Amino acid sequence: MDCNGFGGENKFIDIFHLANTTRNTLCPVRDIIGRISDKWSMLAIYALGGFGKMRFNALKHKIGDISQRMLTVTLRNLEHDGLISRKVYAEVPPRVEYELTALGYSLLQQLALFADWANNNSAAILQARTRMLAKEADFNKRPNEEVGSLLIEQV
Known part of the structure:
Protein backbone atom coordinates (compact mmCIF):
# COMPACT_ATOMS: atom_id res chain seq x y z
CA MET A 1 0.00 0.00 0.00
CA ASP A 2 1.23 3.50 -0.76
CA CYS A 3 0.35 6.79 0.85
CA ASN A 4 -2.70 7.16 -1.39
CA GLY A 5 -4.88 4.52 0.22
CA PHE A 6 -5.73 3.19 3.63
CA GLY A 7 -6.75 -0.42 3.86
CA GLY A 8 -6.36 -1.35 7.50
CA GLU A 9 -8.95 -1.55 10.21
CA ASN A 10 -7.75 1.65 11.89
CA LYS A 11 -7.48 4.44 9.34
CA PHE A 12 -5.58 6.73 11.72
CA ILE A 13 -2.89 4.14 12.44
CA ASP A 14 -2.55 3.59 8.68
CA ILE A 15 -2.20 7.34 8.10
CA PHE A 16 0.40 7.60 10.86
CA HIS A 17 2.47 4.68 9.60
CA LEU A 18 2.38 5.81 6.00
CA ALA A 19 3.22 9.43 6.79
CA ASN A 20 5.95 8.35 9.21
CA THR A 21 7.60 5.82 6.89
CA THR A 22 7.45 7.91 3.73
CA ARG A 23 9.43 10.88 4.99
CA ASN A 24 11.83 10.80 2.06
CA THR A 25 9.18 10.17 -0.58
CA LEU A 26 6.05 12.00 -1.58
CA CYS A 27 3.22 11.36 0.87
CA PRO A 28 0.10 13.46 0.21
CA VAL A 29 -0.66 13.78 3.92
CA ARG A 30 2.79 15.09 4.86
CA ASP A 31 2.98 17.17 1.70
CA ILE A 32 -0.26 19.10 2.21
CA ILE A 33 0.32 19.51 5.95
CA GLY A 34 3.72 20.97 5.08
CA ARG A 35 2.11 23.40 2.67
CA ILE A 36 -0.69 24.66 4.90
CA SER A 37 1.30 24.72 8.13
Whole structure:
Protein backbone atom coordinates (compact mmCIF):
# COMPACT_ATOMS: atom_id res chain seq x y z
CA MET A 1 0.00 0.00 0.00
CA ASP A 2 1.23 3.50 -0.76
CA CYS A 3 0.35 6.79 0.85
CA ASN A 4 -2.70 7.16 -1.39
CA GLY A 5 -4.88 4.52 0.22
CA PHE A 6 -5.73 3.19 3.63
CA GLY A 7 -6.75 -0.42 3.86
CA GLY A 8 -6.36 -1.35 7.50
CA GLU A 9 -8.95 -1.55 10.21
CA ASN A 10 -7.75 1.65 11.89
CA LYS A 11 -7.48 4.44 9.34
CA PHE A 12 -5.58 6.73 11.72
CA ILE A 13 -2.89 4.14 12.44
CA ASP A 14 -2.55 3.59 8.68
CA ILE A 15 -2.20 7.34 8.10
CA PHE A 16 0.40 7.60 10.86
CA HIS A 17 2.47 4.68 9.60
CA LEU A 18 2.38 5.81 6.00
CA ALA A 19 3.22 9.43 6.79
CA ASN A 20 5.95 8.35 9.21
CA THR A 21 7.60 5.82 6.89
CA THR A 22 7.45 7.91 3.73
CA ARG A 23 9.43 10.88 4.99
CA ASN A 24 11.83 10.80 2.06
CA THR A 25 9.18 10.17 -0.58
CA LEU A 26 6.05 12.00 -1.58
CA CYS A 27 3.22 11.36 0.87
CA PRO A 28 0.10 13.46 0.21
CA VAL A 29 -0.66 13.78 3.92
CA ARG A 30 2.79 15.09 4.86
CA ASP A 31 2.98 17.17 1.70
CA ILE A 32 -0.26 19.10 2.21
CA ILE A 33 0.32 19.51 5.95
CA GLY A 34 3.72 20.97 5.08
CA ARG A 35 2.11 23.40 2.67
CA ILE A 36 -0.69 24.66 4.90
CA SER A 37 1.30 24.72 8.13
CA ASP A 38 3.57 27.52 7.03
CA LYS A 39 2.82 30.94 8.47
CA TRP A 40 0.91 32.43 5.53
CA SER A 41 -0.69 29.80 3.27
CA MET A 42 -3.88 29.30 5.29
CA LEU A 43 -4.38 33.05 5.60
CA ALA A 44 -3.98 33.50 1.84
CA ILE A 45 -6.43 30.65 1.18
CA TYR A 46 -8.96 32.06 3.68
CA ALA A 47 -8.62 35.57 2.20
CA LEU A 48 -9.09 34.40 -1.39
CA GLY A 49 -11.95 32.14 -0.31
CA GLY A 50 -13.67 34.88 1.64
CA PHE A 51 -13.08 37.91 -0.56
CA GLY A 52 -12.76 36.22 -3.95
CA LYS A 53 -10.45 37.21 -6.76
CA MET A 54 -7.84 39.72 -5.59
CA ARG A 55 -4.86 41.64 -6.83
CA PHE A 56 -1.51 41.29 -5.08
CA ASN A 57 -1.63 44.52 -3.07
CA ALA A 58 -5.24 43.99 -2.02
CA LEU A 59 -4.34 40.51 -0.77
CA LYS A 60 -1.26 41.89 1.00
CA HIS A 61 -3.44 44.53 2.67
CA LYS A 62 -6.04 41.94 3.78
CA ILE A 63 -3.41 39.62 5.28
CA GLY A 64 -1.63 42.44 7.05
CA ASP A 65 1.92 42.06 8.29
CA ILE A 66 3.20 39.81 5.49
CA SER A 67 6.17 41.10 3.52
CA GLN A 68 5.99 41.45 -0.25
CA ARG A 69 8.63 38.72 -0.62
CA MET A 70 6.78 36.25 1.64
CA LEU A 71 3.48 36.86 -0.13
CA THR A 72 5.18 36.29 -3.48
CA VAL A 73 6.69 33.01 -2.26
CA THR A 74 3.42 31.89 -0.67
CA LEU A 75 1.37 32.63 -3.79
CA ARG A 76 3.93 30.93 -6.00
CA ASN A 77 3.81 27.78 -3.83
CA LEU A 78 0.00 27.74 -3.78
CA GLU A 79 -0.08 28.20 -7.54
CA HIS A 80 2.52 25.45 -7.98
CA ASP A 81 0.26 23.08 -6.03
CA GLY A 82 -2.78 24.04 -8.10
CA LEU A 83 -4.60 25.66 -5.19
CA ILE A 84 -4.75 29.14 -6.72
CA SER A 85 -4.64 30.55 -10.21
CA ARG A 86 -2.75 33.64 -11.32
CA LYS A 87 -4.07 35.65 -14.24
CA VAL A 88 -1.93 38.34 -15.87
CA TYR A 89 -3.74 40.96 -17.93
CA ALA A 90 -1.91 42.57 -20.86
CA GLU A 91 -2.35 46.12 -19.66
CA VAL A 92 -0.09 49.00 -18.78
CA PRO A 93 0.63 48.85 -15.94
CA PRO A 94 0.26 45.04 -15.79
CA ARG A 95 -2.60 43.74 -13.69
CA VAL A 96 -2.37 40.36 -11.95
CA GLU A 97 -5.24 38.67 -10.11
CA TYR A 98 -5.24 35.62 -7.89
CA GLU A 99 -8.14 33.34 -7.06
CA LEU A 100 -8.77 29.90 -5.64
CA THR A 101 -9.07 27.01 -8.06
CA ALA A 102 -11.63 24.24 -7.61
CA LEU A 103 -8.91 22.30 -5.79
CA GLY A 104 -8.26 25.34 -3.59
CA TYR A 105 -11.96 25.61 -2.75
CA SER A 106 -12.06 21.93 -1.81
CA LEU A 107 -9.14 22.51 0.57
CA LEU A 108 -10.86 25.64 1.91
CA GLN A 109 -13.86 23.52 2.92
CA GLN A 110 -11.58 21.26 4.97
CA LEU A 111 -9.78 24.24 6.49
CA ALA A 112 -13.18 25.66 7.48
CA LEU A 113 -13.82 22.49 9.50
CA PHE A 114 -10.43 22.94 11.15
CA ALA A 115 -11.19 26.61 11.89
CA ASP A 116 -14.54 25.65 13.43
CA TRP A 117 -12.83 23.05 15.62
CA ALA A 118 -10.16 25.55 16.70
CA ASN A 119 -12.73 28.22 17.54
CA ASN A 120 -14.94 25.77 19.43
CA ASN A 121 -12.04 24.36 21.46
CA SER A 122 -9.75 27.35 22.00
CA ALA A 123 -10.99 27.98 25.56
CA ALA A 124 -10.28 24.37 26.58
CA ILE A 125 -6.83 24.53 25.01
CA LEU A 126 -6.03 27.80 26.80
CA GLN A 127 -7.20 26.29 30.10
CA ALA A 128 -4.95 23.26 29.57
CA ARG A 129 -2.00 25.55 28.81
CA THR A 130 -2.71 27.60 31.93
CA ARG A 131 -2.84 24.45 34.08
CA MET A 132 0.45 23.22 32.60
CA LEU A 133 2.17 26.58 33.14
CA ALA A 134 0.96 26.58 36.76
CA LYS A 135 2.37 23.07 37.29
CA GLU A 136 5.69 24.10 35.74
CA ALA A 137 5.83 27.24 37.88
CA ASP A 138 5.08 25.20 41.00
CA PHE A 139 7.74 22.67 40.05
CA ASN A 140 10.32 25.41 39.46
CA LYS A 141 9.65 26.98 42.89
CA ARG A 142 10.72 23.83 44.76
CA PRO A 143 14.16 23.66 46.35
CA ASN A 144 16.76 21.90 44.21
CA GLU A 145 17.04 18.94 46.62
CA GLU A 146 13.29 18.30 46.43
CA VAL A 147 13.29 18.56 42.63
CA GLY A 148 16.17 16.09 42.43
CA SER A 149 14.40 13.56 44.63
CA LEU A 150 11.20 13.95 42.60
CA LEU A 151 13.11 13.28 39.39
CA ILE A 152 14.75 10.19 40.91
CA GLU A 153 11.34 8.92 42.06
CA GLN A 154 9.97 9.28 38.53
CA VAL A 155 12.81 7.15 37.09
